[in-house]
Amino acid sequence: MTGLDPVHRDFFAGGAGEERTLRANEDAWARRRIIPRVLRGTGPRDLRTTLLGTDLSMPVLIAPTAFHSLAHPDGEVATATAAAAAGTAMIVSMAATRPIEQIAATGATLWFQLYPQPDLTFQDALLERVTKAGVKALVVTVDSPVFSHGRRDLRTGFTDLPPGLACENMRDDTGVVRDITMDDTLSWAHLDRLRAGTGLPVVLKGILHPADALLAVEHGADAVIVSNHGGRQLDGAIATLDALPAVLAAAGGRIPVLIDGGIRTGTDILVALALGAKAVAVGRPVIWGLAGGGAHGVQEKLETLRAQLDHSLALAGAQRPADLSPDLIA
Numbered sequence: 556m557t558g559l560d561p562v563h564r565d566f567f568a569g570g571a572g573e574e575r576t577l578r579a580n581e582d583a584w585a586r587r588r589i590i591p592r593v594l595r596g597t598g599p600r601d602l603r604t605t606l607l608g609t610d611l612s613m614p615v616l617i618a619p620t621a622f623h624s625l626a627h628p629d630g631e632v633a634t635a636t637a638a639a640a641a642g643t644a645m646i647v648s649m650a651a652t653r654p655i656e657q658i659a660a661t662g663a664t665l666w667f668q669l670y671p672q673p674d675l676t677f678q679d680a681l682l683e684r685v686t687k688a689g690v691k692a693l694v695v696t697v698d699s700p701v702f703s704h705g706r707r708d709l710r711t712g713f714t715d716l717p718p719g720l721a722c723e724n725m726r727d728d729t730g731v732v733r734d735i736t737m738d739d740t741l742s743w744a745h746l747d748r749l750r751a752g753t754g755l756p757v758v759l760k761g762i763l764h765p766a767d768a769l770l771a772v773e774h775g776a777d778a779v780i781v782s783n784h785g786g787r788q789l790d791g792a793i794a795t796l797d798a799l800p801a802v803l804a805a806a807g808g809r810i811p812v813l814i815d816g817g818i819r820t821g822t823d824i825l826v827a828l829a830l831g832a833k834a835v836a837v838g839r840p841v842i843w844g845l846a847g848g849g850a851h852g853v854q855e856k857l858e859t860l861r862a863q864l865d866h867s868l869a870l871a872g873a874q875r876p877a878d879l880s881p882d883l884i885a
């Protein structure tokens with residue numbers, strides 16, 4: 556991976572604590588086996604899907620990850636350029652290092668990830684700004700009431716962006732870049748306020764417990780993402796794939812359920828879709844593509860996932876994601 560500072564590589568790759576959850580995410584996909592169907596005469600595959608009014612060329616989104624300019628000088632603009640070329644959506648992290656307007660100028664379909672901020676005046680202004688820039692949904696990350704402890708970062712001494720880079724969407728109306736606050740008083744009441752104040756669909760990211768999936772439905776969330784933040788928050792948290800069935804049962808088909816964490820191949824995506832996820836999101840693979848080759852590198856990564864998913868659908872006897880069902884998974 557050209558040019559990636561080893562300290563930054565550890566920041567991107569690492570997880571919290573002993574990295575048990577980080578490992579568990581990937582291991583969980585590797586444990587599942589597919590029971591393919593044959594002689595279904597499916598013909599060419601069709602991977603397209605629609606999610607919250609967003610048309611996607613495949614059920615794969617770019618998960619929100621911080622600090623893309625550490626991976627490549629073009630930062631989030633490169634990632635969005637690739638998303639546009641691949642016809643999928645990018646979830647822009649609140650800790651993006653490029654202004655949302657520049658990212659949107661690529662023409663990509665964007666969702667914006669928010670850590671709810673205690674300064675509601677600032678938050679309202681931010682939401683107005685990203686809405687004006689054209690983002691199509693808000694992704695509210697709910698698994699981070701406090702900052703994570705990255706063991707590798709403690710070792711390497713990585714704490715923050717180097718001079719010259721900033722979280723550009725945290726600038727207030729005086730031009731000062733605000734720190735992102737993790738708010739340990741966050742509750743469903745905050746979410747209700749947020750929902751009432753935006754016309755955008757609201758997606759809750761970081762749901763693992765079925766009771767929370769039920770509450771998400773009751774509080775009017777438009778979708779949930781089963782996620783443990785790529786093993787970067789609560790070490791020891793359940794692997795996302797292991798949490799998926801109960802969350803799906805609780806959601807009961809009323810809202811789409813997405814999943815991220817350790818998804819690395821087309822067959823991982825097939826497993827998620829067969830169990831009932833409407834789409835998946837990928838985090839680190841996109842960063843490695845970005846570090847290796849900018850927009851082109853990200854696009855290559857996305858096209859590889861697309862080709863793998865297409866191929867495994869064919870081999871499992873499915874034409875489109877909707878043809879898959881849980882009985883195909885052992």
Ligand code: FNR
Pocket residue numbers: 566567568580618619620621648649650668696760782783784785786787815816817818836837838839840
């Ligand atoms: C993240 N993730 C994340 N999530 C979020 O809601 N806001 C953020 O700013 C970040 N930042 C971030 C940085 C880095 C370096 C990583 C690896 C992850 C979590 C991310 O959205 C997603 O949940 C995981 O990355 C999915 O797991 P994989 O695909 O990386 O295994």
